[in-house]
Amino acid sequence: MTKQALLALALAGGALSLQAQHRPAAKPKAGTDLATSLTRGAVVYKNVCITCHQADGGGVPNMNPPLIKTEYVLGDKTRLVHIVLAGLAEPIEINGDDYKQHMPAQGYLTDQQVADVLTYVRNNFGNKASAVQVAEVQAVRATLPK
Amino acid sequence: MKLLSSRLLLAAPVLAGSLALFAGQTNVTVAPDPDNAGLKLPAGFGALKVAETGGKARHLAVTPQGVVYVKLSKLLNGKGILELRSQPNGKATVTNSFGDYSGTGMYEKNGYLYASSDHAVFRYKLDAKGEVTNPTAPELLVRGLKVGSQHESKSIVLDNADNLYVNIGAYANACQEQDRTRGSKGIPNCPILDSAAGIWQFKADKLNQRYPDGTRYATGLRNVVGLDWNSQDNELFVMQHGRDQLHDNWPELYTDQQSAQLPAECLYAIKKGDNAGWPYLYYDPQQKKKMLGPEYGGDGKKEATGNYIDPAAAYPAHLAPNGLLFYTGSMFPAKYRNGAFIAFHGSWNRAPEPQAGYYVVFQPFKDGKPSGQWEVFADNFSGSAEKTASGRADHRPCGLAQGPDGSLYVSDDSKGTIYRIVYNAKK
Numbered sequence: 039m040t041k042q043a044l045l046a047l048a049l050a051g052g053a054l055s056l057q058a059q060h061r062p063a064a065k066p067k068a069g070t071d072l073a074t075s076l077t078r079g080a081v082v083y084k085n086v087c088i089t090c091h092q093a094d095g096g097g098v099p100n101m102n103p104p105l106i107k108t109e110y111v112l113g114d115k116t117r118l119v120h121i122v123l124a125g126l127a128e129p130i131e132i133n134g135d136d137y138k139q140h141m142p143a144q145g146y147l148t149d150q151q152v153a154d155v156l157t158y159v160r161n162n163f164g165n166k167a168s169a170v171q172v173a174e175v176q177a178v179r180a181t182l183p184k
Numbered sequence: 185m186k187l188l189s190s191r192l193l194l195a196a197p198v199l200a201g202s203l204a205l206f207a208g209q210t211n212v213t214v215a216p217d218p219d220n221a222g223l224k225l226p227a228g229f230g231a232l233k234v235a236e237t238g239g240k241a242r243h244l245a246v247t248p249q250g251v252v253y254v255k256l257s258k259l260l261n262g263k264g265i266l267e268l269r270s271q272p273n274g275k276a277t278v279t280n281s282f283g284d285y286s287g288t289g290m291y292e293k294n295g296y297l298y299a300s301s302d303h304a305v306f307r308y309k310l311d312a313k314g315e316v317t318n319p320t321a322p323e324l325l326v327r328g329l330k331v332g333s334q335h336e337s338k339s340i341v342l343d344n345a346d347n348l349y350v351n352i353g354a355y356a357n358a359c360q361e362q363d364r365t366r367g368s369k370g371i372p373n374c375p376i377l378d379s380a381a382g383i384w385q386f387k388a389d390k391l392n393q394r395y396p397d398g399t400r401y402a403t404g405l406r407n408v409v410g411l412d413w414n415s416q417d418n419e420l421f422v423m424q425h426g427r428d429q430l431h432d433n434w435p436e437l438y439t440d441q442q443s444a445q446l447p448a449e450c451l452y453a454i455k456k457g458d459n460a461g462w463p464y465l466y467y468d469p470q471q472k473k474k475m476l477g478p479e480y481g482g483d484g485k486k487e488a489t490g491n492y493i494d495p496a497a498a499y500p501a502h503l504a505p506n507g508l509l510f511y512t513g514s515m516f517p518a519k520y521r522n523g524a525f526i527a528f529h530g531s532w533n534r535a536p537e538p539q540a541g542y543y544v545v546f547q548p549f550k551d552g553k554p555s556g557q558w559e560v561f562a563d564n565f566s567g568s569a570e571k572t573a574s575g576r577a578d579h580r581p582c583g584l585a586q587g588p589d590g591s592l593y594v595s596d597d598s599k600g601t602i603y604r605i606v607y608n609a610k611k
Binding site: 127 | 257258333363429431443532533536574575
């Protein structure tokens with residue numbers, strides 16, 4: 039009951055924040071270069087993610103999950119983008135430890151910012167995975183309730 | 185060999201006991217670890233690692249017979265409460281485990297052991313040896329308490345009149361329309377307050393109580409993990425976990441640095457009906473003022489208005505006070521008597537600034553009120569200054585309990601180490 043309500047709240051929240059966005063399309067030419075994307079992604083990480091996921095990407099025990107070599111980060115990019123845009127309102131388990139704090143939706147970030155920060159996360163903290171493209175973020179955003 | 189070792193075991197406490205007598209102490213037979221369990225302590229104190237339980241050891245209680253009970257926030261081999269028995273040198277082994285629920289609360293009073301899950305409170309009858317008589321069939325005192333996905337701990341304490349006090353933490357940071365979301369406003373007349381974000385009072389000996397059977401004793405408390413009854417002036421004291429993410433959610437109003445230093449973690453003296461003001465306000469330790477929260481129109485400069493209590497004492501932000509204990513023993517020097525120990529679990533909400541905490545603080549008291557500056561009493565649970573700054577602490581102090589001899593027990597919910605701090609014990 040509580041979980042459902044919270045999920046509904048999170049979804050509604052995502053929709054609300056999306057409604058408030060009339061974001062211009064990502065700037066042309068941006069994000070084509072991996073190094074540039076990583077540099078910009080580091081800035082987004084510091085401004086948005088670092089409090090919960092920490093400077094070393096290790097998260098906070100019992101609360102905020104680590105971003106180090108987890109399936110959530112290295113696996114399906116669509117799921118990963120969805121978590122950033124719409125949040126995550128259910129507890130998850132990583133290596134036997136539970137992480138309960140909800141991830142707030144970050145739908146106010148531009149597609150470029152989401153692509154940059156996820157590219158950064160997927161290539162930091164010991165991670166090595168393909169970059170996230172703006173088009174991949176756009177595709178996920180298009181599936182979210184408006 | 186067996187004979188020799190048992191003789192040595194016998195000799196050690198006798199020797200320590202006689203030394204302790206010379207030092208004017210009694211009952212001090214425990215032997216601190218050569219490195220004082222890795223802790224930094226004031227002169228004259230020693231510490232030992234009583235046991236390495238491997239569990240997420242939250243609060244703990246010690247019976248008058250010296251049996252230690254530890255509540256786990258994650259089941260260990262299917263059990264949520266550990267029973268430990270000590271040898272004369274202080275080292276203990278887990279002698280039993282029971283309870284098929286995880287949680288935080290653990291408290292002993294008048295022959296009963298009280299324990300909480302994240303939505304209920306139970307009690308067990310203790311016998312003359314301090315052993316639980318009904319490990320598989322506890323009495324269910326309270327059930328149906330609200331729990332979300334944050335601030336789940338139902339910390340518990342009793343007064344001296346058979347009342348049970350239960351913390352029900354707010355399942356939110358600041359009662360925003362969208363929790364922890366940038367720019368999201370606070371909900372007017374925060375609906376969380378009717379069933380959480382406060383301390384509820386129930387009867388300590390009545391079964392199957394639910395919300396209507398209890399009283400909202402105090403409200404406007406975001407989350408309390410450490411609480412204790414001060415018998416000196418018959419009053420409840422609580423340590424609140426202050427709100428998070430002033431910068432993350434309101435970057436135009438607060439810098440990273442301000443967010444790391446605001447708000448204070450506050451000690452409150454609670455009278456029935458008190459309101460500490462969450463989510464509408466937070467306490468600024470520099471200005472020494474109650475400030476209107478940005479979710480409710482605050483800007484870091486506007487003070488809150490309304491009938492809200494002031495903290496009795498304030499501590500650095502985000503240190504996460506998880507244990508509070510009024511020291512009533514006679515082992516420690518006189519200055520500690522009736523003062524408060526506070527276990528600060530350590531911060532996470534200071535990034536990108538360095539993390540802090542991971543220590544046990546002593547707050548002097550006089551006539552039932554905080555009196556004088558607090559000091560760090562037991563430090564270095566983290567293992568090093570670098571581990572404190574990064575937040576990657578080896579151990580995180582959580583629960584506090586006083587042993588029958590006046591020892592101070594500290595639990596660690598990271599690795600499950602149980603510490604015991606003693607005064608003037610000889611090595």
